[in-house]
Structure formats: structure tokens, C-alpha cells
Amino acid sequence: MSNYHIKHLEEYFQVYRKSVRDPESFWEEIAEEHFVWRKKWDKVLDWDFSKPEIKWFRNAKLNITENCLDRHLHTRGDKTAILFEPNDPKEEAQHITYRQLHEKVCRMANVLQDHGIKKGDRVCIYLPMIPELAVALLACARIGAIHSVVFAGFSSQALANRINDCDCKMVIASDGSYRGNKTLELKGIVDVALKECLGVESVLVVKRTGEKVEMQDGRDQWLQPLLDAASTECKAVEVDAEDPLFILYTSGSTGKPKGMVHTTGGYMVFVAYTFKNIFQYRENDVYWCTADIGWVTGHSYIVYGPLANGATSVMFEGVPSYPDYGRFWDVVEKHKVNQFYTAPTAIRALAKESLDYVEKHDLSSLKVLGSVGEPINEEAWHWYNTNVGKNKSPIVDTWWQTETGGIMISPIPYVTPTAPTYATLPFIGIQPALMDENENELKGNQVEGRLCIKFPWPGMARTIWGNHKRYGETYFSAYKNKYFTGDGALRDAVGYYRITGRVDDVIIVSGHNLGTAPIEDAINEHPAVAESAVVGFPHDVKGNALYGFVILKEVGESRVRENLKKEINQQITELIGPIAKLDKIQFVSGLPKTRSAKIMRRILRKIAGKDTSNLGDTSTLLNPEVIQEIMDNAL
Ligand code: WT7
Numbered sequence: 001m002s003n004y005h006i007k008h009l010e011e012y013f014q015v016y017r018k019s020v021r022d023p024e025s026f027w028e029e030i031a032e033e034h035f036v037w038r039k040k041w042d043k044v045l046d047w048d049f050s051k052p053e054i055k056w057f058r059n060a061k062l063n064i065t066e067n068c069l070d071r072h073l074h075t076r077g078d079k080t081a082i083l084f085e086p087n088d089p090k091e092e093a094q095h096i097t098y099r100q101l102h103e104k105v106c107r108m109a110n111v112l113q114d115h116g117i118k119k120g121d122r123v124c125i126y127l128p129m130i131p132e133l134a135v136a137l138l139a140c141a142r143i144g145a146i147h148s149v150v151f152a153g154f155s156s157q158a159l160a161n162r163i164n165d166c167d168c169k170m171v172i173a174s175d176g177s178y179r180g181n182k183t184l185e186l187k188g189i190v191d192v193a194l195k196e197c198l199g200v201e202s203v204l205v206v207k208r209t210g211e212k213v214e215m216q217d218g219r220d221q222w223l224q225p226l227l228d229a230a231s232t233e234c235k236a237v238e239v240d241a242e243d244p245l246f247i248l249y250t251s252g253s254t255g256k257p258k259g260m261v262h263t264t265g266g267y268m269v270f271v272a273y274t275f276k277n278i279f280q281y282r283e284n285d286v287y288w289c290t291a292d293i294g295w296v297t298g299h300s301y302i303v304y305g306p307l308a309n310g311a312t313s314v315m316f317e318g319v320p321s322y323p324d325y326g327r328f329w330d331v332v333e334k335h336k337v338n339q340f341y342t343a344p345t346a347i348r349a350l351a352k353e354s355l356d357y358v359e360k361h362d363l364s365s366l367k368v369l370g371s372v373g374e375p376i377n378e379e380a381w382h383w384y385n386t387n388v389g390k391n392k393s394p395i396v397d398t399w400w401q402t403e404t405g406g407i408m409i410s411p412i413p414y415v416t417p418t419a420p421t422y423a424t425l426p427f428i429g430i431q432p433a434l435m436d437e438n439e440n441e442l443k444g445n446q447v448e449g450r451l452c453i454k455f456p457w458p459g460m461a462r463t464i465w466g467n468h469k470r471y472g473e474t475y476f477s478a479y480k481n482k483y484f485t486g487d488g489a490l491r492d493a494v495g496y497y498r499i500t501g502r503v504d505d506v507i508i509v510s511g512h513n514l515g516t517a518p519i520e521d522a523i524n525e526h527p528a529v530a531e532s533a534v535v536g537f538p539h540d541v542k543g544n545a546l547y548g549f550v551i552l553k554e555v556g557e558s559r560v561r562e563n564l565k566k567e568i569n570q571q572i573t574e575l576i577g578p579i580a581k582l583d584k585i586q587f588v589s590g591l592p593k594t595r596s597a598k599i600m601r602r603i604l605r606k607i608a609g610k611d612t613s614n615l616g617d618t619s620t621l622l623n624p625e626v627i628q629e630i631m632d633n634a635l
Pocket residue numbers: 250295296297371372373374375376397398399400401402403423485486487499501502596
């Protein structure tokens with residue numbers, strides 16, 4: 001038996017060594033024992049990072065939905081696959097069993113086929129977090145169509161760009177969506193987008209909010225009547241292990257979004273194996289990832305990873321602040337959630353509110369807490385650990401990227417001792433390398449450099465849709481024969497990794513490398529601070545100096561604010577050193593953020609550098625209105 005479920009640290013090290021010594025036979029064993037294939041591979045791995053070309057499970061044939069659905073029908077037919085928790089707590093939760101999900105997927109797959117969708121066609125999915133979203137992904141996979149999910153918070157322009165980039169033939173959308181006490185329209189956004197997307201032949205519309213929508217004759221149809229009329233059986237289309245399963249766009253450091261292409265066989269093996277171990281999922285556990293399926297976290301750890309393991313995966317339509325700031329904890333209590341996976345930004349937002357919201361709920365079902373998306377600062381880590389985990393549920397700080405498909409560096413809970421701000425150890429099969437400026441690998445411990453991965457893993461993206469050259473340039477050209485992540489990291493004395501942030505954000509001050517993440521950590525430790533962002537700006541003597549944009553928990557009077565500036569710098573001096581002190585501190589009411597809640601540093605850098613003539617594309621920001629305020633008060 002292969003080591004599908006790691007149970008103690010010694011076993012981790014033993015399996016890790018095996019996975020590195022002989023990756024092919026390691027992954028082959030996992031693939032053979034835990035998945036169903038129509039036909040096995042004739043070679044486990046072909047790779048050449050200089051091309052770059054990566055192929056896992058050559059010539060193997062499968063359908064991922066047979067792994068996520070059909071094979072569970074005998075043993076888990078009546079088990080809940082998707083537990084849907086609606087935006088409004090007064091609306092009843094839906095327990096969709098594996099049998100029901102199989103039926104729903106087959107019906108939708110038949111509808112897609114009836115609309116001319118074939119293997120290899122691209123289908124754009126623009127839906128809120130309702131069950132139809134998960135069903136739509138799986139329905140595409142059932143017939144070998146490639147899904148391209150666009151987060152239903154993107155604007156019509158962003159949607160149009162993505163639809164056109166990969167020539168989608170169909171769009172699956174809804175009339176609208178619920179977000180807390182707001183109702184948002186979606187179909188109208190699709191209509192505007194489609195004025196620019198001449199390749200789209202049909203639009204299938206899910207009714208969710210009852211908004212009035214316009215249906216274009218010959219193009220748009222309500223989905224439900226078509227589903228009702230469709231058969232509950234749909235033969236799964238056989239695909240090659242290397243056929244694309246989906247495209248998912250990620251913003252590049254600049255310019256056009258990159259359509260990362262994930263293929264089928266390796267992705268399935270990787271997300272299923274990481275899910276099982278990193279959440280220590282056991283039969284009958286209830287697992288909840290709060291991400292949106294519009295992001296890779298949702299693809300891999302709400303849909304494919306959990307379902308490939310026959311898990312119960314909670315799908316939450318709402319927001320953490322509605323009807324109040326206790327909603328997450330209310331849902332944990334209501335569904336007795338065992339594994340809870342969220343983002344530091346959500347933790348920080350909730351930590352600002354009264355502890356009563358947490359304390360009035362019974363969170364005793366929790367066994368594992370997860371964090372993803374950005375470095376988790378010490379303060380947030382401790383708040384999460386103490387108040388949610390009650391110091392007994394390990395926090396898995398999972399580092400990965402859209403491009404990696406699944407989790408790369410993370411503790412295994414109850415196996416790897418955790419440490420705040422550390423993603424700890426590479427997952428089984430992952431071979432990280434830290435590189436210095438001269439492209440040399442930094443060996444040994446207590447080193448800091450640029451994070452690369454030096455050997456392929458099954459879940460990695462294979463290309464950028466329509467632009468293989470850019471794929472090579474972005475990820476495989478900075479360091480020879482290595483995948484470059486764009487992140488910086490350090491490896492401490494015991495070999496634990498801490499992600500220090502994007503290296504594009506590293507600022508060199510007086511010849512010293514300073515990561516923005518640790519400085520922001522230090523600022524955020526100040527009790528008056530809610531959030532901050534640090535960027536560099538040109539300085540005569542130091543080369544670069546530091547500019548901090550700081551959101552305070554309470555605005556306060558100006559004298560107090562001047563004092564706070566001193567205190568913040570004291571805090572930085574204490575936690576990092578005087579070299580990291582900020583030259584300028586500007587208090588702001590918000591920070592420009594992308595829809596995935598990442599701070600748009602590019603804009604802050606321009607404002608800090610007094611170079612605001614061309615701020616670039618700000619159309620995909622969550623809160624474009626803060627930019628003017630920040631510019632007006634810039635120092
Ligand atoms: C970037 C990838 C991974 C799915 C969601 C984000 C940062 C992600 C962590 C973490 C420190 C993290 C990195 C990475 N990041 N997780 N646990 N600790 N940084 O996917 O939008 O592709 O972003 O997010 O900088 O490169 P993404």
C-alpha cells in the first residue's frame with residue numbers, strides 16, 4: 001500500500017524522501033491505487049523545463065468525473081457531497097448527495113451536448129457560489145469540454161477579455177447574485193460583455209435572484225427547463241491525461257491576464273492527494289473552504305480535491321459579515337465543520353470585531369484550520385489559533401499558486417509542528433530551491449532567497465492558453481531548469497519555509513533587501529493599526545526609501561496620529577531594525593485591492609514615487625474610489 005494518508009512526522013520524512021528519490025514510482029503508486037483510469041499510462045513523466053514541456057501519465061485515459069462521482073455511488077451514494085449554505089441563513093441549507101450530484105451533472109452535461117459543446121470546446125462559467133457552479137464545472141469535465149470560470153465579481157470588460165482570449169462558445173451565468181444584504185445583477189454584465197464576444201453561440205441562465213433580465217432570442221435560455229427535460233444519464237467522455245481540464249486566469253504582474261491551463265490526470269492525482277493529507281480528511285468529516293470557486297482554491301479544494309476523496313464539501317454563498325460578523329462561526333456550529341480553510345484577509349477583518357461573535361458559537365467540531373492566499377501575519381495567526389482553534393486545532397498555512405494547481409508547502413496537521421508565519425515543510429513530492437541573485441542555489445539552512453521548484457509535480461499548469469512563449473518566459477527563464485514562483489522565502493534553522501512575499505515587492509534600501517511582508521507584519525502588530533502596505537520610492541541617498549500606507553482601526557485626531565507615526569516606526573525598529581523604518585507614513589481609509597483581495601502595489605508604488613500620470617489598468621479593482629483619496633493626501 002502506498003502512503004496515501006500520512007500519520008506521523010517520521011512517516012512524512014520517509015515518504016518525502018521516497019518521493020524525491022524516485023518521483024515516478026512514487027506518483028505511479030498513488031495514481032494506481034487511488035483512482036480509476038480507463039487506460040493506464042505507458043510512462044509516468046516526460047519533462048524538460050528548458051522547452052518547457054511537462055507531461056504526466058503519458059497516454060493514460062480517464063474521466064475525472066468518474067473519479068469524483070461514479071465510483072462513489074456504491075459506497076457513498078447517500079452521503080452528502082455538496083452541502084450548500086445559502087447567503088441568507090433563513091433559507092434552508094441543501095444537502096446534495098453523491099447520487100444527486102451525479103444526476104445533476106449528467107443532466108447539465110446532456111444540455112451542453114445538446115447545445116453543440118464537444119470535447120475541447122471552451123465554456124465560460126460566470127456564476128455566484130450556488131450549486132449550479134460546481135455542477136457546471138463537472139458537467140464540462142464529463143464531456144471533455146474545458147471550463148474557464150470567471151469570478152462573478154469581475155466587470156464586463158474583464159469578462160469579455162477572458163471569453164475572447166480562449167474563444168468560449170458558451171457562457172453559463174445567472175440572473176443575479178446575493179451578497180450579504182445586497183442583490184447584484186450578473187446577466188446584465190454578461191450582456192454588455194457579449195457585445196464584444198462574437199464567438200459565443202449560447203448563454204444558459206440560472207435563475208437565482210429573480211432579477212428581471214433580457215433574454216436574447218436564439219442565444220439565451222433559462223437553464224432549469226432544459227435540465228428538467230434532460231436525461232439523468234450521460235456517458236463520461238474519455239480524455240487523455242494531458243487533455244486540458246480547465247483554464248483559469250491569473251493577473252500577471254502587469255498587462256494581460258494569463259490563462260493558466262491545467263490538464264486532467266496529474267491535476268486530479270495532485271489535488272486529491274494534497275487534500276487528503278493537508279486537511280487530514282476522514283470519512284464523515286465535514287470540510288469547509290470559504291473561497292469562491294472563481295479562484296483556484298475553489299477549483300482544487302471545494303470541487304475536485306474533496307470530491308475525488310468522497311468528502312462532504314461545504315459551499316457557502318454568503319459573506320463573513322452577514323447577517324453579522326459571526327456568520328462563519330454560525331455555519332461551523334450549524335454543520336459541525338471539522339476542517340475550516342480561509343484567507344488571512346478574512347481573519348484580519350473578523351479579528352477587528354468583537355470576540356463575542358466567536359465566543360457565542362460552539363466550535364468544538366473543528367479539528368484543522370487552514371490559511372491561504374497571502375502570508376499570514378503573526379497577529380492574525382495568534383487570533384485564529386486562540387479564538388477559533390482554542391489552541392488545539394493546528395493551523396495549516398498553505399503556500400501555493402494558481403499555477404501550481406495545489407498546495408506545495410504546508411504543515412500536515414497533527415504531523416508537522418506548526419509555527420506562526422511559517423508554511424513549514426514542502427509537501428510530499430515537492431522540491432523547493434532557494435536561489436540567490438546570481439542564480440546559485442542556496443544550500444543548507446538559515447538562508448533566504450527566491451523560491452523555485454526544481455522538479456515537476458503532477459498538478460502544475462502546463463502552459464498559458466494561446467501563449468506558450470509567455471509561459472516559458474514567465475516561469476522558466478529566470479533560473480535555468482527551475483520553475484520560478486515569483487515569491488521570496490527563507491528556510492530557517494530547522495528547515496522550515498517562511499514565504500516572505502512576492503519578490504517583485506522586495507525593496508532594496510541602502511543595499512539591504514527588505515521584504516514588504518515582514519514590515520507590514522510589524523506595522524500591523526501595532527494595536528491601532530488595521531492593515532498596511534509598504535512600497536519603495538526613489539531616494540537620493542539610500543537608493544530606495546519606504547512609504548507606508550496605513551489603515552487605522554479608529555481615525556482619531558491629528559496630534560494622536562502624529563504620535564502614532566512615531567510609534568509605528570518604533571515598532572518596526574523593535575521587530576526588524578532601524579533599517580526598515582518608514583520615511584513616510586500616510587493614513588488612508590482603504591488600500592486599492594484586486595478582486596482576489598490582493599493589494600495593488602503597482603498603484604501605491606506610483607503614488608509613492610509621485611508618478612501618477614499613468615496608473616495603468618485600474619478597472620479590475622475592488623475599490624477604485626480609494627485611489628483619488630490616496631493621491632489627494634499623498635506625502
Ligand atoms: C500567490 C499566489 C493559492 C491559491 C490562492 C492564491 C501568495 C498564497 C500563501 C501563503 C504566503 C501566499 C504567494 C503566491 N500566497 N498562499 N500561505 N503564504 N503567501 O493564488 O492568486 O495565484 O496567488 O499568493 O505570493 O505566489 P494566486
